[in-house]
Amino acid sequence: ETGVTQSPTHLIKTRGQQVTLRCSSQSGHNTVSWYQQALGQGPQFIFQYYREEENGRGNFPPRFSGLQFPNYSSELNVNALELDDSALYLCASSPDLGTGELFFGEGSRLTVL
Amino acid sequence: AQSVTQLGSHVSVSEGALVLLRCNYSSSVPPYLFWYVQYPNQGLQLLLKYTTGATLVKGINGFEAEFKKSETSFHLTKPSAHMSDAAEYFCAVTSSGAGSYQLTFGKGTKLSVIP
Numbered sequence: 539e540t541g542v543t544q545s546p547t548h549l550i551k552t553r554g555q556q557v558t559l560r561c562s563s564q565s566g567h568n569t570v571s572w573y574q575q576a577l578g579q580g581p582q583f584i585f586q587y588y589r590e591e592e593n594g595r596g597n598f599p600p601r602f603s604g605l606q607f608p609n610y611s612s613e614l615n616v617n618a619l620e621l622d623d624s625a626l627y628l629c630a631s632s633p634d635l636g637t638g639e640l641f642f643g644e645g646s647r648l649t650v651l
Numbered sequence: 652a653q654s655v656t657q658l659g660s661h662v663s664v665s666e667g668a669l670v671l672l673r674c675n676y677s678s679s680v681p682p683y684l685f686w687y688v689q690y691p692n693q694g695l696q697l698l699l700k701y702t703t704g705a706t707l708v709k710g711i712n713g714f715e716a717e718f719k720k721s722e723t724s725f726h727l728t729k730p731s732a733h734m735s736d737a738a739e740y741f742c743a744v745t746s747s748g749a750g751s752y753q754l755t756f757g758k759g760t761k762l763s764v765i766p
Binding site for chain 2: 542578586628645
């Protein structure tokens with residue numbers, strides 16, 4: 539059984555640029571969530587997708603957007619990057635809306651200069 | 652709104668000693684509670700969870716936690732620490748009400764195990 543995979547693992551961008559992060563969910567999972575983990579902090583919920591529809595959103599501005607595809611893979615897009623966007627971005631999948639048990643990928647570490 | 656407070660950003664124990672990591676939560680509805688572990692440069696792995704039923708829950712690697720509603724706590728324990736337990740531990744809360752299982756995490760507790 540393949541787990542959650544994310545790409546790229548590391549990337550460096552400059553302020554104002556745009557970035558796309560990708561996530562392949564675990565086989566059989568139809569729900570994907572994205573979290574931002576700043577250095578020394580716990581993960582913060584960005585948004586969740588269930589069967590290709592956004593199903594919940596945290597306190598993040600509209601320049602954070604996402605997609606879920608028919609195969610349940612997902613993208614996180616961030617426009618107009620700011621220095622504070624530097625963080626580990628974690629994707630997590632779950633078999634359905636279930637009970638909140640999430641299966642996390644290893645993350646994409648974004649550095650904004 | 653829900654919140655989680657983890658007491659102690661860094662805890663050190665000797666190998667073989669008791670591990671106790673503290674977590675208090677705030678929730679206006681019955682909570683679902685979780686402990687996740689994060690090893691360096693890795694994602695998070697579920698240790699254990701409480702949803703309903705028995706308040707003492709057992710997880711992987713010998714960890715357990717007890718849900719105490721009156722104290723709004725969900726502390727994580729392990730009787731005997733092992734070197735491989737050194738990692739960062741996150742407590743998280745959610746609820747079933749909204750249909751969106753958004754987890755609210757604490758800031759984490761880094762556990763060091765001294766040989």
